[in-house]
Structure formats: C-alpha cells, structure tokens
Amino acid sequence: xxxxxxxxxxxxxxxxxxxxxxxxxxxxxxxxxxxxxxxxxxxxxxxxxxxxxxxxxxxxxxxxxxxxxxxxxxxxxxxxxxxxxxxxxxxxxxxxxxxxxxxxxxxxxxxxxxxxxxxxxxxxxxxxxxxxxxxxxxxxxxxxxxxxxxxxxxxxxx
Amino acid sequence: xxxxxxxxxxxxxxxxxxxxxxxxxxxxxxxxxxxxxxxxxxxxxxxxxxxxxxxxxxxxxxxxxxxxxxxxxxxxxxxxxxxxxxxxxxxxxxxxxxxxxxxxxxxxxxxxxxxxxxxxxxxxxxxxxxxxxxxxxxxxxxxxxxxxxxxxxxxxxxxxxxxxxxxxxxxxxxxxxxxxxxxxxxxxxxxxxxxxxxxxxxxxxxxxxxxxxxxxxxxxxxxxxxxxxxxxxxxxxxxxxxxxxxxxxxxxxxxxxxxxxxxxxxxxxxxxxxxxxxxxxxxxxxxxxxxxxxxxxxxxxxxxxx
Numbered sequence: 001x002x003x004x005x006x007x008x009x010x011x012x013x014x015x016x017x018x019x020x021x022x023x024x025x026x027x028x029x030x031x032x033x034x035x036x037x038x039x040x041x042x043x044x045x046x047x048x049x050x051x052x053x054x055x056x057x058x059x060x061x062x063x064x065x066x067x068x069x070x071x072x073x074x075x076x077x078x079x080x081x082x083x084x085x086x087x088x089x090x091x092x093x094x095x096x097x098x099x100x101x102x103x104x105x106x107x108x109x110x111x112x113x114x115x116x117x118x119x120x121x122x123x124x125x126x127x128x129x130x131x132x133x134x135x136x137x138x139x140x141x142x143x144x145x146x147x148x149x150x151x152x153x154x155x156x157x158x
Numbered sequence: 159x160x161x162x163x164x165x166x167x168x169x170x171x172x173x174x175x176x177x178x179x180x181x182x183x184x185x186x187x188x189x190x191x192x193x194x195x196x197x198x199x200x201x202x203x204x205x206x207x208x209x210x211x212x213x214x215x216x217x218x219x220x221x222x223x224x225x226x227x228x229x230x231x232x233x234x235x236x237x238x239x240x241x242x243x244x245x246x247x248x249x250x251x252x253x254x255x256x257x258x259x260x261x262x263x264x265x266x267x268x269x270x271x272x273x274x275x276x277x278x279x280x281x282x283x284x285x286x287x288x289x290x291x292x293x294x295x296x297x298x299x300x301x302x303x304x305x306x307x308x309x310x311x312x313x314x315x316x317x318x319x320x321x322x323x324x325x326x327x328x329x330x331x332x333x334x335x336x337x338x339x340x341x342x343x344x345x346x347x348x349x350x351x352x353x354x355x356x357x358x359x360x361x362x363x364x365x366x367x368x369x370x371x372x373x374x375x376x377x378x379x380x381x382x383x384x385x386x387x388x389x390x391x392x393x394x395x396x397x398x399x400x401x402x403x404x405x406x407x408x409x410x411x412x413x414x415x416x417x418x419x420x421x422x423x424x425x426x427x428x429x430x431x432x433x434x435x436x437x438x439x440x441x442x443x444x445x446x447x448x449x450x451x452x453x454x455x456x457x458x459x460x461x462x463x464x
Contacts, residue, residue, distance in 0.1 A: 051196070053196060055203070056382060056383060147463060148464040149464075
C-alpha cells in the first residue's frame with residue numbers, strides 16, 4: 001500500500017479518506033485516533049490540555065475542542081458516529097512533582113480522562129489504548145486500517 | 159479462612175465505607191461547582207463573541223467607507239493642490255493599515271481555532287524582521303510623535319553581523335506587530351517606545367517597552383483572553399477588538415515560546431517574549447534518524463501494534 005505521510009503537530013488534527021500514515025510525538029499530550037469501521041478511513045488529533053475554559057482562543061489545543069472537532073470532521077467526511085471506534089495514546093506524567101513523585105498538576109491524567117469522558121458521551125468505544133506512565137511516545141497511525149504502531153521514547157523528552 | 163468478623167471489625171469497616179462515601183460525595187459536589195463555574199464562563203465568552211462580531215462589522219465597513227470617500231475626493235482635486243492629496247493619501251494609508259492589521263488577526267484567529275496553524279521554520283534575519291515591523295508603524299507613530307527606538311543587542315561573536323535564527327518568520331512578525339500595536343495604542347502623544355532584542359542562553363528575547371497608561375495587576379491576568387479589551391486605551395488609531403494578545407500567545411505556543419509582562423499603572427508596560435531556536439524540519443518530517451525505527455517494525459521488539 002502506498003501511503004502519503006503527515007506529521008501531526010500539537011494543537012492540530014487530521015483526517016483523510018485517502019490512505020495516510022500519520023506520525024506524532026506525545027508527552028503529556030493525548031492523541032485520539034478515530035476509525036470508521038464501515039468506510040475504512042480515520043482521523044487523529046493531538047491536544048495539550050484537557051479543557052477549554054472559555055478564556056483564550058477556542059483551538060484544538062484543548063481536549064474537549066479537539067475531540068469534538070475531529071468527530072465533526074469525520075461526520076463531514078461521511079462517517080456515522082455509530083461506526084466510529086477510538087484508540088487513545090499518550091497522557092504520560094513527564095514532569096516530576098516536588099517530592100520526586102508524579103507531578104501534582106496531573107495534566108496527562110486529566111487529558112486521558114477527558115478523552116474517556118467525551119468518547120463515552122458520544123458512545124464511541126475505545127478499542128485500544130496505551131496511556132499514562134512516565135515516558136513519551138511516538139505513534140504512527142494508518143488511516144486506512146486504523147492500525148497504530150507505538151513506541152516509547154528512550155529519554156524523558158517532551 | 160475465617161469469615162466471621164467481630165462487631166468491632168464490622169463497625170470499623172462500616173465507618174470506613176461511610177467515610178469513603180462522604181469523600182466521593184464531596185468530590186461530586188466539587189465537580190458540580192466546577193462545571194457550573196465553567197458553564198458561566200462559556201456563556202460570558204459567547205456573549206463576548208457576539209459582541210465581537212458586531213464590532214468587527216463596523217471596523218471593516220468604516221475604513222472602507224473612508225477609503226472610498228477619500229479616493230473619490232482625490233480624483234477631483236485640482237493639480238496645484240497636491241498638498242491636499244498628500245494628506246488624504248496619508249489618511250487612506252492609515253485606514254488601510256488598520257484594516258489590513260485587523261483582517262490578518264481575524265484570519266489568524268480563525269486558523270488557530272480550526273487547528274490549521276503549523277510552524278514553518280526557516281532561517282530568519284532577526285534584525286531585518288524587527289526593523290520591518292517597526293517601519294510598518296512609522297506613518298502612524300509619526301502622526302503621534304511617538305519615537306520607536308530599536309536597541310539591537312546581539313553582538314558579533316554570535317556568528318556574523320547578519321544574525322540568523324531558526325523560527326517561523328511570519329508568526330514572529332505577527333506576534334511583535336501585535337505587541338507593538340498595543341504599545342502604540344496605550345502610549346501618550348510625544349513619547350517613546352523601546353524595542354530591545356537580545357540572546358540569552360540560546361533563547362531569543364524581544365521586549366517592547368512603552369511609557370503609557372500601564373496595566374493594573376488585576377488586568378494583567380485577563381489581557382490574554384480572547385475578545386477582552388481594556389477600556390483605558392488613549393489612542394483610537396487602532397480600535398482593536400481584543401484578539402491581538404490572545405493571538406500572540408497562541409502563536410507563541412507554536413514557536414514554543416513564552417511571554418512576560420511587567421507593568422505599573424501610570425508608568426507604562428514592558429512585554430517580553432522569549433523563543434527557542436527551532437529545528438528546521440526538512441520537507442519530510444519522517445526522514446532523519448528518528449524516522450527509521452518504524453521501518454523495521456516487523457523485527458523491532460520495541461514497537462507495539464494496536
């Protein structure tokens with residue numbers, strides 16, 4: 001299969017009916033991959049913080065916006081919500097708290113929670129996930145098969 | 159295993175469960191308050207947004223009306239009255255400058271909200287870039303007798319005189335424009351603005367200092383919110399609609415930079431941005447050493463499939 005390639009930056013999202021392989025690097029950020037099991041295409045986002053509180057620009061930097069926008073985009077491209085399934089990745093706690101334990105802000109954990117919450121609210125099943133922990137990740141998402149290749153980063157970067 | 163438990167153990171277990179339940183209830187109550195607060199915030203934001211739309215309509219229509227009217231007037235001016243023409247052209251320039259500025263901000267905000275803002279990293283001639291932004295304000299500032307001083311402190315030794323820095327030129331330009339625009343907006347007539355640029359610890363710093371109204375501590379926390387405007391502007395040259403600083407902040411996210419404000423009410427403000435040197439992404443972000451490990455996924459134990 002000939003794949004086009006897309007590098008997904010934080011605060012953006014991507015979906016395509018053409019076969020793409022999308023690469024992204026995650027720290028405490030979370031990526032939600034949506035895949036349409038009927039139409040066999042997918043989309044993915046990459047958000048940094050869980051919730052937009054109505055203060056700064058309403059961008060997909062925030063989980064609640066990034067997830068809604070990705071679902072909207074998939075619908076626009078022909079999907080029915082009931083045909084979608086999700087895989088979620090990321091949400092590591094890379095910063096250490098003052099006591100050397102996990103960071104007290106728990107950005108990673110909160111990023112994971114918002115994905116679970118919103119996917120459940122939209123009745124989209126989470127068929128696979130690899131979240132949390134203390135290391136960064138690189139993932140490749142194949143939009144035609146919905147397959148994800150996942151690898152931990154060696155160093156604690158991002 | 160003995161399943162019989164004593165009354166004491168039973169009591170202990172029950173009180174532990176009760177405590178747990180109370181804790182859960184408290185958690186729910188906290189969550190509820192949080193969501194109620196958020197609901198109110200979103201409602202306020204929505205109100206600001208509709209206010210913004212009606213504002214923006216005026217701000218696009220009015221400059222166009224002036225530009226059209228002035229051009230028409232110029233067409234009917236007698237040749238010997240060229241001085242009149244110059245002053246009318248200056249007015250046209252002023253209106254067009256504002257219009258251009260506002261439209262760029264509106265389109266950038268729309269792109270940011272659509273998640274379509276991506277870094278485009280190149281080698282940027284920093285001095286030229288900042289000088290260019292300052293020059294674009296020259297007609298506006300001349301009219302108000304505001305002197306913009308450019309203090310470029312990157313010394314030789316950081317390479318050569320033409321100092322290049324890897325970043326996104328367009329985004330940096332828009333960030334500095336918005337900060338400078340704000341400085342002009344809150345400056346008094348016949349005053350100065352100091353733009354400084356220096357390197358420290360491999361970070362590029364650019365600061366813009368004005369001697370205008372200043373921002374109270376309370377307002378410093380809200381100026382980055384979208385559509386928020388402080389009503390203390392002195393000059394009406396750029397009405398603005400509260401997008402500028404929220405755009406600057408969002409663009410700084412893309413450049414992985416930061417912004418800092420120091421301000422005293424009545425004495426003026428200094429906005430300082432700092433940005434790191436970005437890696438020039440070649441046209442193929444998959445290339446390079448870190449793209450390789452997925453190619454032999456079949457043999458690589460570290461790669462998990464989901």
